[in-house]
Amino acid sequence: METTTIISIIVALGLGFIAGLFISKILQNKKGSTIIKTAKRTAANRVKAAHKEAESIKKDKILQAKERFIELKAEHEKVVLAREKKIVDVEKRIREKESQLASELDKNRRLNKEIISKQKDYDYKLEFLEKKQVEVDKVHKRQIEQLEVISGISAEDAKADLVKSLKDEAKSDAMSYVQDILEEAKLTAEQEARKIILNTIQRVGVEQSIENCVSVFNLESDDVKGRIIGREGRNIRAIEAATGVEIIVDDTPEAIILSCFDPVRREVARLSMHNLVTDGRIHPARIEEVVKKTEKQIQQEIVEVGKRTVIDLGIHGLHPELIKTVGRMKFRSSYGQNLLQHSREVANLCALMATELGLNPKIAKRAGLLHDIGKVPDTETELPHALLGMQWAEKYGEKQDVCNAIGAHHDEIEMKSLYAPIVQVCDAISGARPGARRQVLDSYIQRLKDLEDLAFGFSGVQKAYAIQAGRELRVLVESTKVSDDKAAELSFGISQKIQNDMTYPGQVKVTVIRETRAVNVAK
Template identity: 75%
Template sequence: MDSNIVFLIIALIGIALGFLISKFLEKNNSSKVVENARREAETILKDARNEGESIKKDKILQAKEKFIELKSEHEKVILGRDKKMAETEKRIRDKESQVSNELSKNSKLNKRVEDKLKDYTHRVEYLEKKQEQIDKLHDRKIQQLEIISGLPAEEAKAQLVESLKEKAKADAMAMIQDSIEEAKLTAQQEAKKIIINSIQRIGTEEAIENCVSVFNLESDDVKGRIIGREGRNIRAIEAATGVEIIVDDTPEAIILSCFDPVRREIARLSLHRLVTDGRIHPARIEEVVAKTKKQIDEEIADIGKRTIIDLGIHGLHPELIKIVGRMKYRSSYGQNLLQHSREVAKLCGVMASELGLNPKVAKRAGLLHDIGKVPETETELPHAILGMQWAEKYGEKPDVCNAIGAHHDEIEMKSLISPIVQVCDAISGARPGARRQIVDSYIQRLKDLENIAFGFSGVKKAYAIQAGRELRVIVESEKVNDDKAANLSFEISQKIQTDMTYPGQVKVTVIRETRAVNIAK
């Protein structure tokens, strides 16, 4: 179609050229020019025909190629469909074989069910016959019993019921008596529980005497400044230090109550600075408490240095020196831990000298044997193992590390220093008046109270006050809203009630505080 159009266009062009040429020849009256023009026109027409034929051939070739391409694609589609049909037929055949297998299995199962049903029917018939025989035998036995007893069955039944009533009454009386005895026993147990609780309360009051410090004042006017407007100053001090401030009618004195001696000392020194300076407000309180804590840390290091100098111990790691200083503010069964460790060190030195061993190594092990009792964070490890790990970490000799870890038989003793430390520890702790069990258990109970609070998310600080009768919990206002604070108080109280044993009751107070701070420049 395209070649014909091209050919027609070329022919029209040739005709137009011929017409022009003829007109030109007519004007010029020159036959030669006309002849040349005809030849040129014929040449042009011939070239146009040749070009049209070549274009036609190209178009035919392109059409053939397109046809071959479409044919190959069609064949591919047909092959894909054939393949899918073959796979579908295979799946159908597999399904048919599976269904036939299931049908054969079901037929076998139905046959077994029919056999079981026949067997069950036969057994039922057999049991019914046996039941008839048993009923006949029962009636015969009743007749024989009536003949032997000389009583009809109904009268014998009445007598049997009467005897059973008498027996039931006797059994009921026995049960009542048992219940009464159990009630008496329960009452005794409840009475014992009440007595034990009373004893614990009295013991706690005695323990409080070892957990309070008295802060003397120049005049009672200072009490009002310490309390502050609506109690904001005293609340700020308690929140910053974890120490309960008791302001009562005692003239020129207030009481600082806390089981942790370090906290009490920080609170005492902070109060002294605040009262001396005269500026008492929440921001100043937080600043002074922070400085006092830093001062206490420095004092702890100085105490450790003085202790090792007094005992003639050299080359102790600085971290171990700090741990020794912290022992001054800890107690074990009511016995000051640093004083106890000094006694053990001296006893170890004397005993090692008598046995011909190195007294300096013995003193070193005796001083460090209880360092595991003053961790900064709570741990589940026994204090002997924890102390041994610290000693190994800070480069102590194997004999010293083994003596620390083995003084309560947690590990095997590998040197002669180890039994010496164990014996001297027992001597120092066993002397009359050295220890008081009630104080240690009381302090452990307060620590457990605080640890329970820290087990909940959003808790920032937790302080056990009022001799363990109140747990004051300070939460982060960004993480805990007012509704969650109320729920948190309930959850902590339930956790305490479930996991702990304590006298009386424990009040859980959750405090949520929001602060907005800006600086004017």
């Protein structure tokens, strides 16, 4: 502010100086004394006014500076007082903390003294107990030595005998407990399971027909046989080449036998023969034409059969390729059982059993119909039919429950839903019934022999017979080597061995027979 006052004074002096120059210039030019005098008076007045204004500004600035100084001094004093108050508070807290630490230090010192005292007592007691333990061990050792002298056996032998006795007793008790549990489970679970299965089977009754590898084509008269054979057998050779079916013309009156393991090719040959005989024109060119036309008809029939099947079963939304696969099952057989009839029966059984168990019958029926689609592949594959069918079902958008039931019905994969065991059980019901399927004689005899050999692998077995078409195994044991308790254990062990090591349809009942004979001779 003083700087502003000085500047104002300088400006006033400058103005006066400029006015003086102006006046002197006027005097030099001699333009009139009146103007000069007036200018001088004006300049003097302005200088006086400037001095007065400068003094007034100076006084104001000095007053403002004093007031500002007083304000700054008051603020500084407030800050100093606040800092002094904080210092006093900090010193007070420090004194309190020092007092608290001192009391805790005294307390810790007392606790340390008590701990040291207790540690000394503990060491003394521990030393005393160790001495007593040594004395007890010596007394125990002397007692064991005395017992060994009295009994005549060592402690290790006595311990081994005791362990063996306890082990045999525990094993016998465990077998008894297992048998009780199994019997109790059979009285409840097996009764209910049989009820469900029997109700399901009773509600589905179908006729069983065994598929053969031959078909009989009936003729109106034996004269037609010569036309079918043709000159030097050219017609019959053309039919066999076009269809891949062996044609047997023998002395059977009014009949020709068509032999082929493939039912589709056998059906093509049968329909072709029917068309040729009806038309009357039988020669190689006509034969090839009729066979090609018949093959197209068979493919259309496959699709129609698939559609009729899914409509009859009430299955909706099935992919067209799966429908075609279902139709092809009509011309396939499994162990002599028609595959389509088997799949339809399994589908109905699954639906009924799922209803009994409170599950969705539509999903069960779908899985039952599709469970064997892997048996009708377009090309040969080494993949098991259950896994192949599961891949097809996944490819054509079937649900996970259906796919898992298809893949797991022969235990190739883990069962992840309740529909999988239902399909497995219904498949066994349909296929394992007497007359439903037939096995090759050699494999059947070998399976019975394997059952008997498995029983001879157990100790004490004297004789073993597989009866009831391999569904029961009767085992005769030596009474001197196998007790009554051991007989039950042996029956359980043989059944588990069969379950783990052999593949068989249905169930195998194991019966162990123990006979005691007392023989004397009267002379």
